[in-house]
Amino acid sequence: MIPYGKQNITEEDIQAVAKALTGDFLTQGPTILAFEKAFADYIGCKYAVAVSNGTAALHLSALALEVGHGDKVITTPITFAASANCIRYCGGEVVFADIEPDTYLLDVNKVKQVLQSAPKGTYKGIIPVDFAGRAVNLEAFRELADEYGLWIIEDACHAPGGSFTDSKGQKQHCGNSNYADLAIFSFHPVKHIATGEGGMITTNDEKLYKKLLELRTHGITRDTTIFENSVEFAVGQPVNENDPYPGWYMEMQTLGYNYRFTDFQAALGISQLSRADQGLDRRRAIAKRYQQSFSGKPYIKGQSDVIEGHAYHLYVIEIEDRVGLYNYLREHKIFAQIHYIPCHLMPYYRALGWKENDMPLAENYYKHCISLPMYPTLTDEEQSFVIDKIATYFTK
Numbered sequence: 001m002i003p004y005g006k007q008n009i010t011e012e013d014i015q016a017v018a019k020a021l022t023g024d025f026l027t028q029g030p031t032i033l034a035f036e037k038a039f040a041d042y043i044g045c046k047y048a049v050a051v052s053n054g055t056a057a058l059h060l061s062a063l064a065l066e067v068g069h070g071d072k073v074i075t076t077p078i079t080f081a082a083s084a085n086c087i088r089y090c091g092g093e094v095v096f097a098d099i100e101p102d103t104y105l106l107d108v109n110k111v112k113q114v115l116q117s118a119p120k121g122t123y124k125g126i127i128p129v130d131f132a133g134r135a136v137n138l139e140a141f142r143e144l145a146d147e148y149g150l151w152i153i154e155d156a157c158h159a160p161g162g163s164f165t166d167s168k169g170q171k172q173h174c175g176n177s178n179y180a181d182l183a184i185f186s187f188h189p190v191k192h193i194a195t196g197e198g199g200m201i202t203t204n205d206e207k208l209y210k211k212l213l214e215l216r217t218h219g220i221t222r223d224t225t226i227f228e229n230s231v232e233f234a235v236g237q238p239v240n241e242n243d244p245y246p247g248w249y250m251e252m253q254t255l256g257y258n259y260r261f262t263d264f265q266a267a268l269g270i271s272q273l274s275r276a277d278q279g280l281d282r283r284r285a286i287a288k289r290y291q292q293s294f295s296g297k298p299y300i301k302g303q304s305d306v307i308e309g310h311a312y313h314l315y316v317i318e319i320e321d322r323v324g325l326y327n328y329l330r331e332h333k334i335f336a337q338i339h340y341i342p343c344h345l346m347p348y349y350r351a352l353g354w355k356e357n358d359m360p361l362a363e364n365y366y367k368h369c370i371s372l373p374m375y376p377t378l379t380d381e382e383q384s385f386v387i388d389k390i391a392t393y394f395t396k
């Protein structure tokens, strides 16, 4: 059986987790901080906050940016539902804008049209997605966001290690938060770095970082410099003028959650991260081979050419008879997948007023897209088998 994506757990990974399990901490131990630091270094940002999954990362990001009731936020319909749902968790309103037909990414010009059609201040933020691993040009989004006073959350779940080149010729890694306010990642087994469940928020903004730490753990702080209640209250008996807060004391100052990551997952994360570049190279080699095999085949429309900086979480092609190929591949135990059913046409979002033809390019893309097997341990033989089966399907 050949799936579309798969984790790669090595003996090293197993040893790392075993070691963490025999340590003093199962959760909230020092390995989490070490993983956060290593991840921030890898991505090239100042701060990273590990959380229980990518969806929690999105939810906490929306909370940290104070998304509230009725706040309007723009995102793409071609993404996993969580990119949009995080706004709904906060009572906000999701506004979809269409994709670019050749990159499948949220179209900055479509976003601009949405913004221009309402008075300034109507919209609060944008959530672009590095779909399939192709980096969004966040410089263009930042310019627009600044014009309208919006924040940006980059959903970089597909793109750790991916990058785009900005107008100054600088390589900008996905999630480095040079243009976005916050970026989020997932460590679900199909993603580049697998920790079972897991997620990360990255930022360069210290205030947001501190807020995220608090929100991750019930809104509780132990920072004595910001306590609101008096020392006397905290101690529970009369105190002298300069008495400190007692050791047990902490305050819940805002409504937070338990979205914590665990120490043994962090150990797995660190071990996985050490092989991230290797995995990325392999993904790019697989993409190149698909590209070469499909070039000149009129029945296949690729996601443009092999692109520098593409992290290849997915290798997507567009074809006419999608269901035919999908079923044919399954008969041969090749489990290709479809990414994504347009989010605005999920029954939940239809019930909020979205309907067919609202996003014609995304809807057309959905009719033709199929994601082929793409993961570092896919062997050359397996890939040849996939390529052969596709060729056979179209010549039979």
Ligand SMILES: *Cc1c(COP(=O)(O)O)cnc(C)c1O
Pocket (backbone or CB within 6 Å): 053, 054, 055, 056, 079, 080, 082, 083, 129, 155, 157, 158, 185, 186, 187, 188, 197, 198, 199
């Ligand atoms: C996987 C994914 C998420 C959610 O991550 P989980 O860890 O599964 O909660 C969000 N956005 C995108 C684009 C994803 O691919």
